[in-house]
Amino acid sequence: MPKLEIDGQEVEVANGTNLVQAAEQLGTEVPHYCYHPGLPVAGNCRMCLVEIEKMPKLQIACNTRANEGMVVHTKSDRVLRARESVLEFLLVNHPIDCPICDQAGECKLQDYYMDHDRQESRIPLESKVSKGKAIDIGPMIMLDQERCILCTRCTRFLDEVTGTSELGIFERGNHCQIDLFPGVMLDNPYSGNVADICPVGALTNKDFRFRTRVWYLESTPSVCPGCATGCNIDIHHRSGEVFRYRPRHNPDVNSYWMCDEGRLSYKRYQGEGRLLQPVQRAGEDWQPIAWDAAVGRFVDVLKGDKRIAGVISAQSSNEEIFLFDQLVREQLSGQVAGHSWSPEGASSDELLIDGDKNPNTAGLTELGLTLDARKIIDSALAGEIDTLVLYGTDLTQVCTVEEIAELGDKLDAAIVLDLRYGPSLEIADLVLPIASYAEIEGSFINRQRRCQVLGRSMEPTGHSWPGWQLLTKVAGSLGAPSHDSASAVFERIADKHAAFRGLTLAGLAGLGAPLGGATSGDG
Amino acid sequence: MSEKILLRHEDVANLRELDVYVSDGGYATALRVLKEREPEDIIEEVKASGLRGRGGAGFPTGMKWGFLPKDNPLRYLCVNADESEPGTFKDRQILEHNPHLLLESMVLAAYAIKCHKAYIYIRGEFAQGAKILEEAVREAVAGGHLGEDIYGTGFDLDVVVHRGAGAYICGEETGLIESLEGKRAYPRVKPPFPAVYGVFGAPTIVNNVETLCCVRPILERGAQWFKTIGPEKSPGPKLYCVSGHVERPGVYELPMGTNLRELIYDHCGGIPGGKKLKAVIPGGSSVPIFTADEIDVNMDFDSIAAAGSLLGSCGTIVMNEDTCMVRALRIIARFYRHESCGQCTPCREGTGWLERLMIGLEDGGANDRDVDLLMQVADNMMGNTVCVLADAAAMPTKSFVTKFRSEFEEHLQHGGCPQRSAEAMRASAHA
Ligand SMILES: Cc1cc2nc3c(=O)[nH]c(=O)nc-3n(C[C@H](O)[C@H](O)[C@H](O)COP(=O)(O)O)c2cc1C
Ligand code: SF4
Ligand code: SF4
Ligand code: SF4
Ligand code: FES
Numbered sequence: 001m002p003k004l005e006i007d008g009q010e011v012e013v014a015n016g017t018n019l020v021q022a023a024e025q026l027g028t029e030v031p032h033y034c035y036h037p038g039l040p041v042a043g044n045c046r047m048c049l050v051e052i053e054k055m056p057k058l059q060i061a062c063n064t065r066a067n068e069g070m071v072v073h074t075k076s077d078r079v080l081r082a083r084e085s086v087l088e089f090l091l092v093n094h095p096i097d098c099p100i101c102d103q104a105g106e107c108k109l110q111d112y113y114m115d116h117d118r119q120e121s122r123i124p125l126e127s128k129v130s131k132g133k134a135i136d137i138g139p140m141i142m143l144d145q146e147r148c149i150l151c152t153r154c155t156r157f158l159d160e161v162t163g164t165s166e167l168g169i170f171e172r173g174n175h176c177q178i179d180l181f182p183g184v185m186l187d188n189p190y191s192g193n194v195a196d197i198c199p200v201g202a203l204t205n206k207d208f209r210f211r212t213r214v215w216y217l218e219s220t221p222s223v224c225p226g227c228a229t230g231c232n233i234d235i236h237h238r239s240g241e242v243f244r245y246r247p248r249h250n251p252d253v254n255s256y257w258m259c260d261e262g263r264l265s266y267k268r269y270q271g272e273g274r275l276l277q278p279v280q281r282a283g284e285d286w287q288p289i290a291w292d293a294a295v296g297r298f299v300d301v302l303k304g305d306k307r308i309a310g311v312i313s314a315q316s317s318n319e320e321i322f323l324f325d326q327l328v329r330e331q332l333s334g335q336v337a338g339h340s341w342s343p344e345g346a347s348s349d350e351l352l353i354d355g356d357k358n359p360n361t362a363g364l365t366e367l368g369l370t371l372d373a374r375k376i377i378d379s380a381l382a383g384e385i386d387t388l389v390l391y392g393t394d395l396t397q398v399c400t401v402e403e404i405a406e407l408g409d410k411l412d413a414a415i416v417l418d419l420r421y422g423p424s425l426e427i428a429d430l431v432l433p434i435a436s437y438a439e440i441e442g443s444f445i446n447r448q449r450r451c452q453v454l455g456r457s458m459e460p461t462g463h464s465w466p467g468w469q470l471l472t473k474v475a476g477s478l479g480a481p482s483h484d485s486a487s488a489v490f491e492r493i494a495d496k497h498a499a500f501r502g503l504t505l506a507g508l509a510g511l512g513a514p515l516g517g518a519t520s521g522d523g
Numbered sequence: 524m525s526e527k528i529l530l531r532h533e534d535v536a537n538l539r540e541l542d543v544y545v546s547d548g549g550y551a552t553a554l555r556v557l558k559e560r561e562p563e564d565i566i567e568e569v570k571a572s573g574l575r576g577r578g579g580a581g582f583p584t585g586m587k588w589g590f591l592p593k594d595n596p597l598r599y600l601c602v603n604a605d606e607s608e609p610g611t612f613k614d615r616q617i618l619e620h621n622p623h624l625l626l627e628s629m630v631l632a633a634y635a636i637k638c639h640k641a642y643i644y645i646r647g648e649f650a651q652g653a654k655i656l657e658e659a660v661r662e663a664v665a666g667g668h669l670g671e672d673i674y675g676t677g678f679d680l681d682v683v684v685h686r687g688a689g690a691y692i693c694g695e696e697t698g699l700i701e702s703l704e705g706k707r708a709y710p711r712v713k714p715p716f717p718a719v720y721g722v723f724g725a726p727t728i729v730n731n732v733e734t735l736c737c738v739r740p741i742l743e744r745g746a747q748w749f750k751t752i753g754p755e756k757s758p759g760p761k762l763y764c765v766s767g768h769v770e771r772p773g774v775y776e777l778p779m780g781t782n783l784r785e786l787i788y789d790h791c792g793g794i795p796g797g798k799k800l801k802a803v804i805p806g807g808s809s810v811p812i813f814t815a816d817e818i819d820v821n822m823d824f825d826s827i828a829a830a831g832s833l834l835g836s837c838g839t840i841v842m843n844e845d846t847c848m849v850r851a852l853r854i855i856a857r858f859y860r861h862e863s864c865g866q867c868t869p870c871r872e873g874t875g876w877l878e879r880l881m882i883g884l885e886d887g888g889a890n891d892r893d894v895d896l897l898m899q900v901a902d903n904m905m906g907n908t909v910c911v912l913a914d915a916a917a918m919p920t921k922s923f924v925t926k927f928r929s930e931f932e933e934h935l936q937h938g939g940c941p942q943r944s945a946e947a948m949r950a951s952a953h954a
Contacts, residue, residue, distance in 0.1 A: 043712035044866045046907050057906050063712050085903035089872035122896060127879055150865065169707065169865070172690065174875035176865035 004070040019061035020048055023074055030074050031083060031112050033199045034151040035062035038249075038256035040160055042152050045090075047112070049082045050074045058082055080116065087117040093129045093174055095146040103201030105214040109149065131177050138166075138186030140260055141195055141203055145177040148202035154178065154194040161257065162351070164188040178202065189353060192263045196246055197256075207264060208244045220455035221248055221510070223444055225269075225315065225437050226262030228356035230446030232511070233258060235266070235438055235457045242266040242438060242457070250511050253450065259353050266438075273420040275433035276462025286431070291463070295470070297430055299477045301387055301413045308334030309380065311373045311398075312391035313341075314358030316467065317442030317454060319489040320434075321360070321367050322496075323471035324391055331480055335385075338364030339373040341397040354447055359437070362445035366499055366515060373398050377407070386412040388427075391467070392434070395424045417467065434467040435460035441486035442468065443505060445515065452512030453505055528740050528760045529733065530776040532620035539655065541662040544623040550668050552743040553630045557676045565635035569738065572746035573758045578603055578696075578731030579807070579835050581757065581824040584738075588636050590718035591726045598726040600633050600641040601703065601717075602735060605687050605694035607646055608807035609858060610838025613762035614732035616774050618645065618652040621736075622659035626669060628738040630680055636728055639679045644699050647689035656684045691862035695910045696729040698864065709866050710910035733762055753779030757823040765791050767841035768798065780823035787818065787841055798843040802926075806835025808855050809915030811922035832922075847942055848927040849934050852920060853881035859916035870913035873904035877920055884931060887939035894931045897924050 003012045006023050013022045020030045021037070033045035041063050049058040053071040058078060073079060090109060098104045131145035155167050155178070166186045170179050180186060186194070195205040217236040224231040224245060231254035233245045245266055247258035278294035279286040289297070302308060310328035312321055321338070328334040340361040348355035364371060377399050379385050388411050395404050401423075407414070408427040416428040419436055437444075439460045445451050460466060468486050476482035483489045487505040494500040499515040507513075532538040535547050544550070556565065570585030591598060602625065606614040617625055629641050645653050660682050663669040671679045690708055692698045698708035700722050721727020737759050741749045750758045761779040763786055766772045770792030777790065783805060787793065794800055800815040805822065810833040813820070820830040827834045842851065856878040865871040880897050883889035890896075901917035901924075908914075924931055933941055 041712065042866075043909060044709075044868070046868050049907060060712070082903075082907055086868050086907075089868045089876075089903070092872040092876055122892075123876070129875070149868070150871065171865070172692075173860050173863040173865045174871055176871060 002066050002068040002070075004066050004068065004072060006072045007074055013066045017066045019050060019059075019064045019066055019072060022066040023061065023072075028074055030061045031108075031116060032062055033108060033149055034153060036153050036156075036197055036256075038161070039153060039156040039197075042156060045086070045149065045151050047083065047086050049079060049086070051076045051079050083112075083116045084119065087113055088119065088122070090149050091117075091121070092123050093146070094149075095128070095133075095144075097144075097147060097201065101144075101147065101201040102204045102209050103147070103198075107201060108199035129174050132179075135179075137180050138191050140192045140206055140263075141186050142206055142209065143178065144202050144204070145179070147200050148178050148198075149200055150176050150178070151199060153197045153199070154203055157194055157197060158186075158188075161193075162188045162190050167194075189259050189261065189347065189349065190257060190351070192260045193247065193257050205244065212238060212243055217243060218457075219246075220438075220457035221453075222438065222455040222457065223359065223446075223452045223512075224258055224262040224265065225359040225444075226259070226265040226357065228354040228358060228361055228447040229254065229352050230359055230444055230450065230452050230512075231258040231262055231352060232452065233262075235455065237438075237457045240458045240461070242270055252511070253446065253448070253452075254352055257352065259351075261347060261353065269419070269436040269438055270461070274436075274461045275418060275420055275431060275464060278430070278432050278463070280430045281428065289430075291465070294430065294432060295473055295477065298415060298432065298474055301415060301430070302332055302474070302478065306332075306386040306412070307384060308332045308387045308389070309376045309385045310334060310336045310389040310391065311339050311376055311393045312336070312364070312369070313339045313393045314356075314361040314364050314371075315392050315437070316360060316363075317437065317440065317444060317486075318360065318363045318367065318451070318493060319442045319486045320391070320467040320471065321363055321369065322493045323468055323475065323483075323489060324389075325367060325369060326480070327471055327475045327478075328389060331475060331478055335376055335379070336369055337373045337376050338369035338371045339393045339398065340364060340371050341394075356447065359446070360444040362447060362449055363443075366445055366449070367493070367497065377403070380407055380410055383410050385410075388414045389417070390414065390424050390428075391417045392419065393424060394422050395427070396422075417470065419464070432470060433462060433464035434470060435464045439464075440466040440468065441505065443490065443508060443512075449499075449515045450512050451500070451503060451508055451515055453508045453510075527776050529624070529736050529762055530616060530621070530774065531624070532616075538621055539619070539623075539659070541623060541659070541666055544621075545666075548743075549623055550627055550666075552739050553627050553668060554674050556631055556742055557634055557674055557678055562635045562637055565631065565742065568746050569635065569741060572737075572741045572749040573756065574734065574737050574741060574749065575757050575759075575824060576731055577733035577737075577761070577837070578694075578729075579608070579809075579833075581834060584730065584734055587718065587730075588632075588728055590716070591636055591728065592719060595726050596637075598636060598638045599722040599728070600629060600636065600638045601696075601699065601722060601727055601729040602629065602641065602643040603694060603696060603699060603729050603731045604643055604645040604649070604652070605699060606649075606732070606836075607691040607694050607862075608809060608836040608838055609855070610766055610804065610807050610840040611764050611836040612766075613764050613774050613837065615649060615652060616762070617732055617736055618649065619655050622656050623663065624736050624739060625656075625732055626659060626663050626682065628735040629682060630669065630673065631738050631742055632728070632730070632735055633680045634678055638728075639681060641680060641682050642703055642722070643682065643684045644687055644693070644703055645684060646694075647687040650686075653684055653686050660684060690864070691858075692864040692910075692912060695912065698910065699729065700727065707864070709864055710912075712909055754821070754823050754825070756825055761822070761837065763790075763822065763837050763839055765839045765841065767839075768794050768800075768843035768846075769841050770795050780821040780826065783813070783818045783820050783822055783839070786822065786839065791841075794841070794843050796843075798845065800841065801844045801846050802842045802848070804838070804840040804842075804919070806833045807838035808840070808858060808919060809833075809911075810835045811918050812926060814926050833918075847885075847940060848923055848930045849881070849885050849940060852923040853878070853885050855919050856881045856916065859912065863912060863916070867908040867913065869904045870908045870916070873900055873913060874916050876900050877916060884934045885940050889935055889938075891935065894924060894928070894935060897931075 032048040048061040051073040232248040232250040342357040697711035702708040860874040860878040901920040
């Protein structure tokens with residue numbers, strides 16, 4: 001653990017820490033472009049030059065290990081002058097497209113120019129080297145070669161992380177440019193990451209381009225719902241609309257990355273098809289019904305000596321699963337099954353992508369549910385069930401269209417709690433809209449048995465309710481103690497299930513934590 | 524020095540052929556050393572000889588060999604035969620006319636550093652040299668001087684001739700290594716240095732052709748003999764490449780520390796046409812220039828450094844009084860802009876900027892502040908990059924502007940080169 005001094009402050013760092021990281025520990029940013037903690041060091045941008053006592057030349061902080069007794073200056077005159085000159089060099093051939101550049105507002109060239117340069121241009125505009133603009137290089141990414149500062153973050157990512165090497169640098173000197181190798185496109189399943197790590201507007205995300213200015217966006221930490229890996233993300237949103245996901249660093253889960261499929265999965269949770277208010281069946285038609293009345297009707301259907309069964313999907317949060325199980329199994333002595341479905345031939349690989357396209361299959365099993373939804377359908381088809389409650393469950397994933405019609409005949413009542421319109425509504429008597437995972441507090445458990453927290457990015461869509469709130473209300477009406485927050489529900493989970501013991505939602509914020517014990521504990 | 528060591532082929536016809544080389548005493552040293560001496564002993568002898576690298580930096584060769592980590596049995600020797608520094612054409616003489624001197628020296632060096640695989644990275648354009656080398660390697664293998672179990676001593680050395688990728692930066696030792704590995708010749712950030720992390724990640728020694736070719740003579744005649752040639756701190760025979768305005772341009776083998784004035788006026792016959800000398804670049808285009816008044820200097824690493832320039836690759840470029848210094852610097856600037864690998868920001872952008880300023884000065888269109896700007900850009904490029912190509916572009920710029928400032932100012936005031944008509948200027952820009 002070497003101790004060193006940076007700008008007059010002492011700091012002790014782990015062995016092998018570089019000077020960018022060491023300064024960061026003191027809250028000091030050493031400006032940098034090419035350095036990225038998830039990639040091998042390139043040392044080419046020369047932005048991170050710092051002064052180290054007893055060394056005649058300035059040294060790059062990214063490639064210098066912190067050593068015992070080092071005395072480092074990150075703000076000396078020499079350092080500031082070097083930084084200013086690197087910035088001036090970077091701008092020699094830069095197009096300064098800021099007004100039409102998607103990166104504006106989160107551009108390191110803009111930021112550092114404002115912080116460290118601000119000198120007048122000494123380069124005549126007409127003498128700039130021109131290169132390619134708006135080049136379509138793959139399904140996710142557009143390339144602007146003029147804006148590129150040749151930091152090689154993208155090529156290092158493609159060489160070292162995906163191993164696909166689609167991009168390279170061509171030509172020499174100030175004619176250097178990033179381009180595709182002949183005959184390939186940038187179409188690997190992780191291509192979106194290059195736009196995240198590109199410090200400027202050279203690589204932009206096609207899905208996001210020109211949809212909003214980044215300074216209008218709010219950011220909420222959460223977890224990708226795309227598969228059982230549970231990559232940590234930030235949800236970037238504005239007035240109830242998600243604009244993009246950005247991977248958030250978690251060394252134990254996804255490092256700095258996420259897959260393209262997950263990145264685009266936000267689209268499934270918004271826009272067309274979301275259920276906006278409770279409705280009940282009125283013959284062939286649907287009739288809107290107020291929430292109080294809807295909850296009352298739900299409670300009525302459940303009351304009495306009925307044979308009740310429920311199915312809840314692995315898209316639901318732990319809190320919803322727990323309350324659902326409590327309600328149907330404990331309170332109403334019904335049967336419950338979890339439902340975890342992925343399409344035939346779902347993508348998967350060794351890096352991040354899991355073939356289980358549900359974010360919380362592990363939550364179902366940890367909370368003691370079986371994954372046998374079909375058994376419940378079979379009982380219902382056999383006429384052994386009066387009331388079926390479907391929570392986020394698409395029946396076509398468990399039975400045929402004919403069977404769905406048959407279920408309609410066999411059941412006394414079917415209640416559907418869901419985000420969006422789907423085939424299950426066919427048999428529903430009452431439909432209650434619930435909020436998406438981005439609209440609630442809660443948690444998922446990933447394939448590593450790691451419990452991770454969802455951030456509530458926005459208000460529930462339309463008149464939908466957070467599922468936990470609906471379930472606790474119904475359970476309360478039937479005489480169970482109710483909960484006033486998702487955290488309170490989580491506390492109950494921790495009481496009842498040994499694997500969750502000691503955890504709290506607040507405590508899990510950030511990186512989450514592994515569940516205790518090797519298997520689920522059902523207390 | 525009358526006896527030629529490195530250019531012995533000038534005295535012995537057909538030395539390139541193995542038979543001739545052997546009958547001239549060739550490979551006798553390798554045979555003796557491999558049979559009789561220990562590797563550590565060879566490193567000591569090379570250290571004692573005071574041999575310093577001829578590739579440009581003058582780093583003590585024996586000390587470099589000593590940096591190899593002791594524990595790693597896999598290591599490589601790389602011969603830097605990329606020779607691309609403008610004004611430099613010495614290694615080529617050896618490669619094309621005396622290849623066995625290099626191969627024998629490589630056997631000795633490889634034996635000393637316990638390496639069994641050596642690469643000769645030869646400049647891509649040296650097609651003839653590559654052919655000659657390959658033939659020499661074949662002959663040497665057939666003759667038992669290279670390959671497996673050399674002279675029955677159990678020592679193996681496989682030599683691969685690798686043709687370069689056609690860029691100046693492939694001569695920078697870590698760019699060379701990357702290029703040898705099949706990648707773009709991007710110089711590596713150091714540390715780690717090649718002696719620790721070189722070719723394919725294994726410890727590697729990179730030496731210039733001329734440097735290595737001193738090894739056989741040192742082991743043949745002893746470190747003490749070597750030290751008698753030239754100054755004590757940079758001894759040995761040296762190849763001087765002289766080009767430009769001299770009567771007899773060419774490669775001269777003379778003792779290290781030969782006086783620059785003597786080199787130009789005695790050995791090369793002075794300036795043709797009775798013209799006056801204007802300036803000399805002593806060590807290849809990358810080093811600061813000397814004015815005619817500054818040439819009373821001995822051509823060895825320390826003396827030239829003391830005089831404010833560098834011995835570099837010993838490419839001595841002589842310019843007479845008619846030379847336009849703005850034009851000369853513009854040509855140099857174009858070279859570095861074209862050859863910057865483009866990796867580091869100050870070099871990639873700075874070399875282009877320098878050239879652009881030079882075009883403005885020579886062709887017209889320059890701004891009043893551009894002469895100062897040249898100095899400032901050069902200052903900002905220096906010392907802040909992965910390799911020293913940025914410095915190599917900045918140093919001549921600074922010295923040209925400093926020493927010939929009035930000529931630059933004159934161009935500025937005249938709105939272009941005063942010596943030439945606009946027509947000629949345009950023609951030359953496209954030349
Ligand atoms: C831009 C650049 C180009 C170089 N080109 C050559 C070259 O063509 N030949 C050479 O021997 N050394 C060249 N060098 C020097 C090498 O990096 C290295 O110092 C040398 O090969 C070491 O050998 P030595 O110790 O025998 O001198 C170059 C250095 C730089 C920075
Ligand atoms: S990359 Fe940055 S500096 Fe360049 S045009 Fe875009 S926002 Fe502006
Ligand atoms: S495209 Fe972006 S990430 Fe890639 S080298 Fe250019 S600036 Fe860096
Ligand atoms: S200094 Fe120039 S040539 Fe050397 S690595 Fe940097 S960009 Fe390449
Ligand atoms: S961040 Fe260190 S050189 Fe680029």
